[in-house]
Amino acid sequence: MDYKKTANLFKALADENRLQIMEILKDGEKCACKLLEALQISQPTLSHHMKILCDAELVSGRKEGKWMYYSISKAGIKNAKTYLKELKISEGK
Amino acid sequence: MDYKKTANLFKALADENRLQIMEILKDGEKCACKLLEALQISQPTLSHHMKILCDAELVSGRKEGKWMYYSISKAGIKNAKTYLKELKISEGK
DNA sequence: ACAACATATTGACAAATTTCGATATATCAA
DNA sequence: TTGATATATCGAAATTTGTCAATATGTTGT
Numbered sequence: 332m333d334y335k336k337t338a339n340l341f342k343a344l345a346d347e348n349r350l351q352i353m354e355i356l357k358d359g360e361k362c363a364c365k366l367l368e369a370l371q372i373s374q375p376t377l378s379h380h381m382k383i384l385c386d387a388e389l390v391s392g393r394k395e396g397k398w399m400y401y402s403i404s405k406a407g408i409k410n411a412k413t414y415l416k417e418l419k420i421s422e423g424k
Numbered sequence: 425m426d427y428k429k430t431a432n433l434f435k436a437l438a439d440e441n442r443l444q445i446m447e448i449l450k451d452g453e454k455c456a457c458k459l460l461e462a463l464q465i466s467q468p469t470l471s472h473h474m475k476i477l478c479d480a481e482l483v484s485g486r487k488e489g490k491w492m493y494y495s496i497s498k499a500g501i502k503n504a505k506t507y508l509k510e511l512k513i514s515e516g517k
Numbered sequence: 518a519c520a521a522c523a524t525a526t527t528g529a530c531a532a533a534t535t536t537c538g539a540t541a542t543a544t545c546a547a
Numbered sequence: 548t549t550g551a552t553a554t555a556t557c558g559a560a561a562t563t564t565g566t567c568a569a570t571a572t573g574t575t576g577t
Contacts (some may be wrong), residue, residue, distance in 0.1 A: 332447065334440040341437035346535080347427040353511060356426065363554065373537055378555055380535090397544045397553045403511060412508050415501055418446060466567055471525055473565090476548080490523045490574045516529065 340410055343387035348372060349380050356390065360402035433504055436480035438510050441465060449483065455493035
């Protein structure tokens with residue numbers, strides 16, 4: 332098990348603003364500008380958070396002209412679920 | 425949804441030493457002294473990490489004489505799994 | 518009561534993270 | 548090409564987190 336990678340995955344979910352971003356993206360793909368409207372943070376800060384979420388594969392981004400569209404990505408969520416599942420199976424021994 | 429509580433839950437999993445602790449506890453209940461042997465950290469640091477894991481309900485502690493026994497707790501894991509499940513169900517809309 | 522041991526708490530410091538303003542890059546429209 | 552707009556990157560300040568040494572608390576055995 333890769334502690335560093337797993338820690339980074341959970342770090343990505345360990346911030347209130349990023350959780351709120353995930354919450355918004357649950358509704359489907361959104362433009363960065365829409366996310367910026369919804370959150371009380373600056374544009375560079377949003378860009379930073381999106382990079383963290385994308386690096387963790389929790390979100391994927393798509394560029395269309397000058398806009399960036401973000402949506403939830405399965406890979407990161409699957410990794411997190413797999414980790415939690417493995418905690419559970421051996422629990423209680 | 426309580427962003428602060430959820431962020432704290434994932435924060436608890438967002439540290440390499442705490443992930444290693446969870447890994448050891450997968451094998452079953454362990455004394456704090458056993459954990460201390462396994463990790464390259466000081467006793468106060470271990471105590472601090474155990475508090476964070478307990479607060480997140482990922483681990484529960486039991487005092488027996490002068491020893492503390494820790495084991496994985498279902499509640500926190502269930503909360504994390506529930507959160508991830510809710511991300512998935514509405515994904516792709 | 519006292520000494521030895523296990524764990525928790527405190528206080529301080531270093532490292533990591535979040536944040537923003539300023540600036541750079543890229544795209545579109547006139 | 549020039550100006551407007553969307554996003555990314557840089558650099559610095561503020562906050563949070565991880566860490567340890569010192570100390571406190573609580574338990575056991577003598």
